[in-house]
Amino acid sequence: MPYPTLYNTVKNSRFLYGLLKPVASFYANIAGYRQLGLRYDDILEDENDTAREALRRVSPKEQDLRNYRIRTAFQLTLQHNILSKDKWTKPEDDVRYLSPHLDEVVKEEEEREAFDAIKVVRK
Template sequence: MSYPTLYNTVKNSRFLYGLLKPVASFYANIAGYRQLGLRYDDISSDDGDITKEALKRISPKEQDLRTYRIRNAFQLSLQHDILPKEKWTKPEDDVRYLSPHIDEVVKEEEEREAFDAIKIVRK
């Protein structure tokens, strides 16, 4: 059973979406990760089992690009510096590459738990 979420409510309402989209864009710009050349999914924690499984499912090329972006951002952070403005991650380039895999892993876990909870009744 699916419950209504704030995300779906905002996404389906033109008024709320139009009201919150500029706020979301402003927040993403001041968060600072784009100034280091990172994408949103690069800043997610790698500690959880679900995230580790999702990271195994992305392509090797995307894994290499992610590692490069994170190492580059770490080096810039150590130098207390940011990239030149023309090298910042643009909003149109800040696409979610890991979130679809995370959603897929979560659905598989829920399905696995549902099957594990089945009780067999013999007649």
């Protein structure tokens, strides 16, 4: 039985969702990554083995788009500039492309650890 998470609790409660959705949108806007043309998954740490494996599973086209967005954001940061407002990442375009792969890799790692921890008792 899966344990209840804060995410699922908020998502299933209309009151909590209605209360926290504007706060989450406000936070995403002031974080500034959308003003540089980035998506949320572009700013996730990709220096651990789990994230590297998830990035390897993303389609080559999505990898190229991700690299382009990161390079553009890096160049804008060096210039102390942001994109024009019409080029910002819109909330509806900020979809999670890496998170499903990350979840899959984490589940596989947990399964591998559980399988490796099995003790064989010989009769």
